[in-house]
Amino acid sequence: MNNNNWLRLKSLRGITRTGKKLHIDVSVYAKELSKSLHTKKRYSAKQRTKIKIKSSHKLQSILWKNGNLELLFDKKLQNNQINYYNKYDAKRKMYQYIFNIHASMLTKSQTLRKKGVSNIKLSQYNPNMLRLVIENSSPIKVRFSKKPTKIIVRIGSNKIIHNSVQYQHRSKTPTRIDRDKIIVIDPGHGGKDPGAIGYRGYKEKNVVLAIGKELRNILKARGYKVYMTRDGDYFVKLRNRTKFANRKNADIFISIHANAVSKHDAKKTYGLETYYLSKSRSSRAKRVAAIENSSDLIDMNYYGKESFLNTLNSHNIIAANKLAIDLQRSTLASLKKRYKYVKDAGVREGPFWVLVGAQMPAVLVETGFITNPREAKRLENRTYQKTLARGLADGVQRYFINCRKSRY
Known part of the structure; x- marks a missing residue:
């Protein structure tokens, strides 16, 4: 932990909380956590020196400027001095956006106010660390940037109330024409059906659920109404997934999967592709569909296998094709900004149940x-999952914009 007491406490909390959920004996860690919380830690001379270095930065001022919260420090800040994360407090039903900054305050704890945000509080969490906590009853957009001696935090709207003085900025947030849209995300497989088993035993059901959750969070933060056919490791029949979307009156349905090939072709075969439903009998589409359709043979019998495809008409197929193109383009653009060897495997049509x-x-x-x-390692990586999900979200937004322009 590099003598980082905050990180040690955070890790202990995570171990004890997760251990209880998994019914694992974590009593040793729970005792250590309890002892750490109720006793004052004694540091060696060497540790005190390190602490002094970390807390040598002083917060000089706090102000609202152009709708943003600015924290000004007396010295140049390092990247590892700022730790940002967000979480949901289920007990208080609050979304929390938390900044831990290795520095100290010259003034007492402050409660700041901004219209549309439930709570904003800045305090000295421990001798080493400032903590800025932004809370709201619904998700809000929180971003930050670091200047040499300054942290700029952008929070939600532009209306600010600070020390009983209200400031109204002229710039208006544009009205979202698609914020009333309903999206259903369908992470493939789940429960008894692991999906494809890939490199190092990675399971498709776990990867696609993680990506689905990231996509849900991003879309919700952008103002969409989002539902998931599954948000845990359990099995849902294929026909019940679209039934769920129909019940929710969804505007679009996105099923998320991970592809697979034989070991012989594994190293040379990679890439992202998007499918929409059609009567296609191409060998590639049939191969991919055979893998994804195999999870529920009962549904395959229910739909009459190949004969059912002959009954399909063009209803929604054109719009689905355009949605697939928008998702494919935006996801590739998002991934290529950060990663090499990102391959466009194309937009295709196929018989997916x-x-x-x-x-x-x-x-x-x-x-x-x-x-x-290479691709399996990336699919298991949280940062890659977020980047991919962000691309999918951009594709959703592009699709609705194109819908308005062309009215399809």
Whole structure:
């Protein structure tokens, strides 16, 4: 932990909380956590020196400027002095956005106010660390940037109330024409059905659930109404997934999967591709569909296998094709900004049972090949998942903008 007491306490909390949920004996860690919280830690001379270095930065001023909260310090800040994360406090039903900054305050704790935000508090969390906590009953957009001696935090709207004085900025946030849209995200497989088993035993069901949750969070933060066919490790029949979307009156349905090939082709086969439902009988589409359709043979019998595809008409197929194109382009653009060897495997049509019955444009995104060593490692990586989800969210937004322009 590099003598970082805050990080040690955070880790102990995580171990004890997770251990209880998994019914694992974590009593040793729980005792250590309890002792740490109720006793004053004694530091050696060497540790005190390190602490002194960390807390040598002083907060000089706090002010609102152009709708942003600015924290000004007396010395140049390092990147590792700022730790930002967010979480949901289920007990208080609050979304929390937390900044831990290795510095100390010259003034007492302050409660700041901004219209549209429930609470904003800045305090000296411990001798080493300032803590800025932003709380709200619903998700808000919080971003920050670091200047040499300054941290600029951007929070939600532009209306600010500080020390009983109200400031109204002229710039208005543009009205979102698509904020009333309903999106259903369908993480493939789950429960008894692991999906594809890839490199190092990675399971498709776990990867796509993580990506689905990231996409849900991003879309909700952007103002969309979002539902998931599953938000945990359990099995949902294929036909029940689109039934769920129909019940929610969804505007679009996005099923998330990870592709797979044999070991012989694993190293050379990679890339992102997006499918929409059609009568396609191409060998590639049939191969991919066979993998994804195999999870529920009962539903395959229910739909009459290949014969059912002959009954399909063009309802929603054109819109689904355009949705698939927008998702594919935006996701590739997002990934290529940060990663090399990102391959466009194309937008394709195929006979996917999970899309059958959807009364809205529906697509299936193959986020990559879980059998490819490089791509599998990326699909398991949290940062990659977020980048990919951000691209999908951009594609959703682009689709609705294009819908308005072309009115399809």
